[in-house]
Amino acid sequence: MDRAGLLELVASEPVVSKLIEAARADSEPTLDVTCPGALRPLVAAALTEQSDTPLLVVTSTYREAESARDTLRSLLGTDAVAYYPAWETLPHERLSPRSDTVGRRLAVLRRLAGNSELAPPRIIVAPVRAVLQPQVAGLGALTPVTVTVGEDRDVDDLAVALVDAAYVRVDLVERRGEFAVRGGIIDVFPPTLEHPVRIDFFGDTVEEIRPFSVADQRSHDETLDQVTADPCREMLLTDAVRERAAAHAARQGVPDQMRELFTRIAEGHAVDGMEALAPALVDRLELLVDVLPEDTTVVVSDPEKVRARALELHATSQEFLAASWSAAAEGGKAPIDLAASAYRQLADVRAAALGRGLAWWTFSAFAEDPESRHIVAEENEPFRGDLEAAIAAIGEAVASGFEVVLVADATGRAQRLGEVLAEHDLAGRASIIVADLPRGFRLDGVNLRVFTSGDLAGVKGGADKAERKMPARRKNAIDPLELKAGDFVVHDAHGVGKYIEMVTREVHGATREYLVIEYAPSKRGHPGDRLFVPMDALDQVTRYVGGEAPSLDRMGGADWTKRKARARKAVREIAAELIKLYAARQASQGHAFGPDSPWQRELEDNFAYVETPDQMAAVIEVKRDMEQVVPMDRLVCGDVGYGKTEIAVRAAFKAVMDGKQVAILVPTTLLVQQHYATFASRYAGFPVTVAALSRFQSPAESRKAIEGIADGTVDIVVGTHRLFSNEVQFKDLGLVIIDEEQRFGVDHKEALKKLRLNVDVLAMSATPIPRTLEMAITGIREMSVIATPPEERHPVLTFAGPSDDNQVRAAIRRELAREGQVFYIHNRVGTIEKAAAHIRDLVPEARVAVAHGQMNETTLEKVMVDFWEREADVLVCTTIVEAGLDISSANTLIIERADLLGLSQLHQLRGRVGRGRERGYAYFLYPPDKPLTDTAHDRLATMAAHTDLGAGMAIAMKDLEIRGAGNLLGEEQSGHIADVGFDLYIRLVGEAVADFRGEASEPEPEMKIELSVDAHLPTDYVESERLRLEMYKRLASVREESELDAVRAELLDRYGPLPEPVENLFKVTRFRMLCRSVGITEVLSAGTMIRFAPAVLPDSRDMRRARMYPGSRVNKQTAQLFLPRPMTRPVAGQPVKDGELLEWATQAVTALFVP
Secondary structure: OOHHHHHHHHHOOHHHHHHHHHHHHOOOOEEEEEOOHHHHHHHHHHHHHHHOOOEEEEEOOHHHHHHHHHHHHHHHOOOOEEEOOOOOOOOOOOOOOOHHHHHHHHHHHHHHHOOOOOOOOOEEEEEHHHHHOOEEOOHHHOOOEEEEOOOEOOHHHHHHHHHHOOOEEOOOOOOOOEEEEEOOEEEEOOOOOOOOEEEEEEOOEEEEEEEEOOOOOOEOOOOEOEEEEOOOOOOOOOHHHHHHHHHHHHOOOOOHHHHHHHHHHHOOOOOOOHHHHHHHHOOOEEOHHHOOOOOOEEEEEOHHHHHHHHHHHHHHHHHHHHOOOOOOOOOOOOOOOOHHHOOOOHHHHHHHHHHOOOEEEEEEOOOOOOOOEEOOEEEOOOOOOOHHHHHHHHHHHHHOOOEEEEEEOOHHHHHHHHHHHHHOOOOOOOEEEEOOOOOOEEEHHHOEEEEEHHHHHOOOOOOOOOOOOOOOOOOOOOOOOOOOOOOEEEEOOOEEEEEEEEEEEEEOOEEEEEEEEEEEOOOOOOOOEEEEEEHHHHHHEEEOOOOOOOOOOEOOOHHHHHHHHHHHHHHHHHHHHHHHHHHHHHHOOOOOOOOOOHHHHHHHHOOOOOOOHHHHHHHHHHHHHHOOOOOOEEEEEEOOOOOHHHHHHHHHHHHHHOOOEEEEEOOOHHHHHHHHHHHHHHOOOOOOOEEEEOOOOOHHHHHHHHHHHHHOOOOEEEEOHHHHOOOOOOOOEEEEEEOOHHHOOHHHHHHHHHHOOOOEEEEEEOOOOHHHHHHHHOOOOEEEEEOOOOOOOOOOEEEEEEOOHHHHHHHHHHHHHOOOEEEEEOOOHHHHHHHHHHHHHHOOOOOEEEEOOOOOHHHHHHHHHHHHOOOOOEEEEOHHHHOOOOOOOEEEEEEOOHHHOOHHHHHHHHOOOOOOOOOOEEEEEEOOOOOOOHHHHHHHHHHHHOOOOOOHHHHHHHHHHHHOOOOOOOOOOHHHHHHHOHHHHHHHHHHHHHHHOOOOOOOOOOOEEEOOOOOOOOOOOOOOHHHHHHHHHHHHOOOOHHHHHHHHHHHHHHHOOOOHHHHHHHHHHHHHHHHHHHOOOEEEEEOOEEEEEOOOOOHHHHHHHHHHOOOOEEEOOOOEEEEEOOEOOOOOOOEOOHHHHHHHHHHHHHHHOOO
């Protein structure tokens, strides 16, 4: 039996077939149906298939909507089912909805209006929030900007069109809704696409369109024929809208903030939060039910829940409106009536739908009305991972003559189910299909039993299965060298200086760009000395990261040389100790694991998401380390929620398949629960025994687990530091996994070292503490960095400011309105109950729970598990939650005294929110009446600046700045870091380590090449200064021909064909590489001669020089060679310039110096 057969079978059930007839004849405008949740998607699919009426399925929450969408799509196909998301902001917030939400909504509306190449969807799934919200009328008619290969478009017109569609113009496209123009190239990131696209013009013709990745700005190999750029806002700034805005701005009594918004809209800026003003700027608003086809049937799933949710939403929306349109925390009367955009009441929406002739049916779990139609069916009880019980139930159903269908959510699972059935000789007696059904059921009317893979695992909460596409592999992430005037920089030869500006100078008739750095004056009372650094020496300049405000060095002063020598000496001592550690590990014998087993592949196929490329790379590296004899010691760094756990799942499975045991060490008891659940559900159906060891197990359970570990019946144990205690003896330990490594102290790590002399170790951490960061950077431990965020995540909106009750209340209410949960951090156990009572007063409808480390174990566990299962809305707690709690529905974090916490703590805490696809909010509050210390101020400023995902590494680096680095193996060297700056320091450590390993590297001499060659990046080729700096820095650090080609390909890809000065820049770089290889450090024009130094020529070469270059001379004392400058013709000629001069110089060096 296949999916179609299953649908037909369901459709033949007596009550269902009557429903289909009613829908076909359109005879029942309102109808109540009672049937269990598991059956509803199948009934809905059968309805639309058999009766040919389109449906609108309304659920109470967006999670239910997404789950229904996935199930229906797996039954009917992707195009037949559309999802209509709600804004994640409230209608009156001063925040605009995310552009990808808007893009998805507009795509559905265009399909309904017939303006899309896709037909109108058969089923639209929408959360009630999207159904209640009025939207600007006529959105389906908005035409997106489309660009097709081969058509003629004017670049400037296209840019104007994009601005009209609410795109923002930037110099580097990084997020949705941005575009950049560079000569004949336009980069644009439409909200509905996975990747931004690069549109390449030849003259006025569109030559090609390719997607490119944000991280490294390089285009992919595939090309597109056409790109559709959906508008990024639901209210576009047409002339009519701008005129109205101007009129409102001129009115009396309009509050200042509002007037400012109106003015900016009138000027044509797409302001954040302008949607809130829609009622005052457009003619009319309409509802989703106003644009559906007239024969649509609205199906409300769980009407009781939908009604309750609609009431809450309506109330919150009214409250936000009343607190003034702007934001609940700002007062002020609103003289302009904006009530039209608030959420409607459900009854009004229903009346509107029935008034248009739509049918309004409800599917409920219990009959509210004796008249309702009743489908006799019941849901399965989940088996919670008990495979034997499941097999018994399936066998019994087959024996009782039921038609049995097994539904697996992935092909890997389907094959595994087939094998399991064959083992219990049930093969062929039950059919297996692949579809996304959360729960199984029993339908008596047609003798049908359905079992799903969800029944087998039986995990409550479950993973969000969003559609994940593959983010492109990043080559090297782009990090423009952002230098602002006044930043401190370190020059290798001259020390710490201050960056002034970037200038263009004419030297010998050729244009070059220079960085200007100011140093301390060489004479008292004089202005500072300035150093002009040519762009090809940019690799000697790094940003200064270290102390607060360093003093400037004198150019060529002895002070810098002394400090550098001091740091180098200290670094050598450290390196010697590090190398001892490393050598000891390299010499010890571990277990070499075998290659992957077939089951390993099956387990990996069952992963519900697409792996990010960094994740795949990390998995491959970990497995490779495990397969070698030297014990693994790898640190996996990835920001919170970047999929580190899956790496552990796979590594642990590999170890168990080789007959070894695995210990997973986590810092808190709650994490033991979470990891235990994750591992158990990923290993469901495989012969792997997972046990948990923490305070939450009863003594009997613990005893059983410890015995199992000793006699080898337990394969994997998840536990807190109890795993260190003497009572736990492993039979054959093969792999230790440490999660949230930064939480374990030194003594714990020493205890681990005993465990791990010959055991593989995999450590995972989100904010690596500086010490581990340094060890990894210097190559003592291997490190995998997962830097690609899972696609659908957004930066957390971070507010830092004095605390205010209204703001707290608004923040909590906003979160409740989108079915979320709130963490409220109050870090004093003594007063925590008082704080919780205060929150209960502020927001009486919220369920508030309290958690702190001094509660007794069972109570604490109960509170945490309740919150995890969404029994409470607000958790008032101490920083106990910072360690790796994964609650995807908690998306608002409020920290009461943010000024008292450390940076990595703030980052870990902020990583607890915004883990789903909802926008996360973090409020860092401090008391309005107490002054902030400098350090606290710096920390909050850092947190507000680094809101992007993946900021963990940036924050760890910043932490180094604020705290100083502390030694790898003691305190003595944070002073040296302040002396030479962090980047240079790390480089010194790297050099010292290489030295000890015998890979000695000489420090490179400074190169000077001053010839009259016009070599630079013209401003009309690369407009923005930071991007020019970035490219110059890349060119200056090139050491291989292949790297040069890569940079060239990137320039061509990002900025188009290379103009002559840029080609010369590449030639100069090539020439520099040639000179470096033969030991020449300077080539300068000196009057009519060109000087090469140092030049020591053996006699045979000297003869050749005299023969080839008449008039040349060698100065033996200073080791300089002078060659006469080439001219265009011998008499009255001009000096040769640019490319030709470089060719001449290359020939001279090759002839006289290359052996």
